[in-house]
Amino acid sequence: MMKSALQSSQNVADQDVFIACEDNLSFTKRLADNSMKLIVTSPPYNMAKAYEKKISLQYYIQCQKKIIAQCVRLLHPTGSLCWQLGNHVSKGEVFPLDMVLYPLFKDYGLKLRNRIIWHFGHGLHCTNRLSGRHETILWFTKSDKYTFNLDSVRVPSKYPNKKHFKGPNKGKLSGNPKGKNPSDVWEIPNVKSNHCEKTIHPCQFPVELVERLVLAMTDTGDRVFDPFVGVGSSIIAAIKHHRIGYGCDTEKQYIEIAKERIGQFKKGNLKLRPMGKVIYDPALPGGGQ
Ligand SMILES: C[S@@+](CC[C@H](N)C(=O)[O-])C[C@H]1O[C@@H](n2cnc3c(N)ncnc32)[C@H](O)[C@@H]1O
Numbered sequence: 001m002m003k004s005a006l007q008s009s010q011n012v013a014d015q016d017v018f019i020a021c022e023d024n025l026s027f028t029k030r031l032a033d034n035s036m037k038l039i040v041t042s043p044p045y046n047m048a049k050a051y052e053k054k055i056s057l058q059y060y061i062q063c064q065k066k067i068i069a070q071c072v073r074l075l076h077p078t079g080s081l082c083w084q085l086g087n088h089v090s091k092g093e094v095f096p097l098d099m100v101l102y103p104l105f106k107d108y109g110l111k112l113r114n115r116i117i118w119h120f121g122h123g124l125h126c127t128n129r130l131s132g133r134h135e136t137i138l139w140f141t142k143s144d145k146y147t148f149n150l151d152s153v154r155v156p157s158k159y160p161n162k163k164h165f166k167g168p169n170k171g172k173l174s175g176n177p178k179g180k181n182p183s184d185v186w187e188i189p190n191v192k193s194n195h196c197e198k199t200i201h202p203c204q205f206p207v208e209l210v211e212r213l214v215l216a217m218t219d220t221g222d223r224v225f226d227p228f229v230g231v232g233s234s235i236i237a238a239i240k241h242h243r244i245g246y247g248c249d250t251e252k253q254y255i256e257i258a259k260e261r262i263g264q265f266k267k268g269n270l271k272l273r274p275m276g277k278v279i280y281d282p283a284l285p286g287g288g289q
Contacts, residue, residue, distance in 0.1 A: 021251070081140045189279060220242045236265050
């Protein structure tokens with residue numbers, strides 16, 4: 001059943017979640033060419049986190065190349081691939097992984113649409129360089145014809161009632177009444193200890209980060225795949241918006257938590273930070289909330 005659903009590239013499966021504790025190169029073998037509308041992930045950064053062994057940067061790039069090749073094969077012709085990346089740091093030297101990996105995606109013929117800056121407020125305080133407070137998402141497409149639902153991710157305009165003050169449109173609203181383009185700089189809190197989505201995973205996605213990508217780059221019923229799925233945040237973002245989620249992770253404990261979270265979500269019991277919720281600001285009364 002799972003195998004046929006995984007191999008089908010046409011039919012919407014009757015289940016909406018396919019998740020396994022499995023190495024991604026093995027999991028992807030069972031997925032059909034061109035079957036995924038969105039591939040969104042955050043791979044390990046080769047930083048000796050609990051779920052990885054530190055290896056040479058050259059070997060890390062080779063490993064990434066193998067799974068990227070599979071993802072390009074799986075990507076639908078009008079689909080998007082979003083690789084969320086931070087820094088690899090070795091002996092105090094910083095290697096921005098988006099710069100390191102960009103040539104691999106180009107070698108496979110993908111086209112960059114945006115390099116989204118994800119800005120967040122919390123993290124380690126550095127003493128020998130500035131503290132890192134952003135990571136990036138490289139958004140690639142396979143072709144020039146790709147799904148982009150801007151209206152579904154518009155954010156409130158700063159001055160919604162602003163009108164043209166001269167010319168033929170004088171007196172008419174100057175902005176889009178549906179809101180403005182969210183831009184390529186996203187302010188979304190990262191999942192640290194007081195975040196309502198926090199699990200034992202040291203580096204989980206905030207669900208709202210993936211939600212924006214799902215809404216913009218897929219339609220209802222499309223397939224979304226995360227090859228490094230961790231505790232299932234991408235799957236939750238997908239099924240929340242009636243897409244089908246696929247994911248794998250090599251760590252059994254993360255997959256167990258992912259299944260638990262998906263179950264809670266389906267029962268309506270999973271706490272999620274709502275998309276677009278105002279960010280806590282200690283300078284404002286009540287944190288501005
Ligand atoms: C940065 S974390 C991703 C976390 C995820 N975005 C979430 O919200 O939970 C990277 C994940 O990749 C997993 N991983 C590492 N190598 C893998 C492989 N070869 N196949 C599948 N998963 C792998 C790790 O166990 C880890 O959970």
